């Protein structure tokens with residue numbers, strides 16, 4: 001990898017960056033007071049940027065480095081791991097394999113961890129679970145691995161659906177037990193979330209304002225007494241969610257904290 005080291009920062013060299021691009025740089029990066037300009041071939045550079053130094057550096061595999069930093073994540077009875085760390089799941093824990101990729105939900109965010117932990121504290125045997133904002137599918141898949149009869153994951157981002165389906169396959173969840181659909185609760189209901197479809201458990205890792213907006217839908221899609229698990233809530237915004245749950249007559253409201261994040265449970 002050929003890197004031209006130019007003393008300075010993007011701020012101090014702002015006027016010179018175009019010269020590097022025009023000379024054929026394929027990428028620019030600033031590290032510790034040095035601009036690193038990546039080139040395929042060494043070239044003559046104009047005077048304003050000629051005070052740097054060409055260096056041949058070992059290629060870095062960023063993806064491999066990132067992957068090496070990932071560790072198993074314990075969330076209650078479940079341990080979330082990337083595919084290459086399944087051997088590190090402690091005996092007795094339920095392994096949940098998530099391929100780190102484009103969708104949110106590798107288990108490394110406190111909200112995902114708290115939601116999986118809350119699911120693992122329920123007896124899900126034979127139950128139907130609705131996961132709103134499924135991302136990588138992590139919560140719907142966790143639910144089926146914990147014994148749920150079926151889980152539906154919905155997400156407004158169409159890119160998440162094939163990712164969630166692939167993660168379900170990696171975990172050996174039969175196709176019919178975890179279903180992923182593009183959409184949301186509310187006006188543009190997909191077929192599976194028709195107004196009369198109710199679930200035994202509803203989990204949603206979104207954000208406080210959206211929980212406030214969707215609270216009525218949560219009530220409509222949960223069977224009476226069914227557990228509700230909400231996270232993605234910044235502690236400062238808890239009152240918004242608590243008020244919404246009171247408005248929709250949810251009972252037994254509890255709050256758990258992890259740093260700046262909160263998870264709320266309640267019953268329909």
Ligand code: SAM
Pocket residue numbers: 104105106107111112115132133134135136137138139154155156157160183184185205206210232
């Ligand atoms: N469930 C995963 C987890 O717990 O790690 C992912 C949660 S991620 C914070 C939120 C997901 O919700 C994103 O994939 C986003 O596309 C989706 N989302 C945002 N607004 C939504 C809405 N109104 N209805 C359904 N999904 C939504």
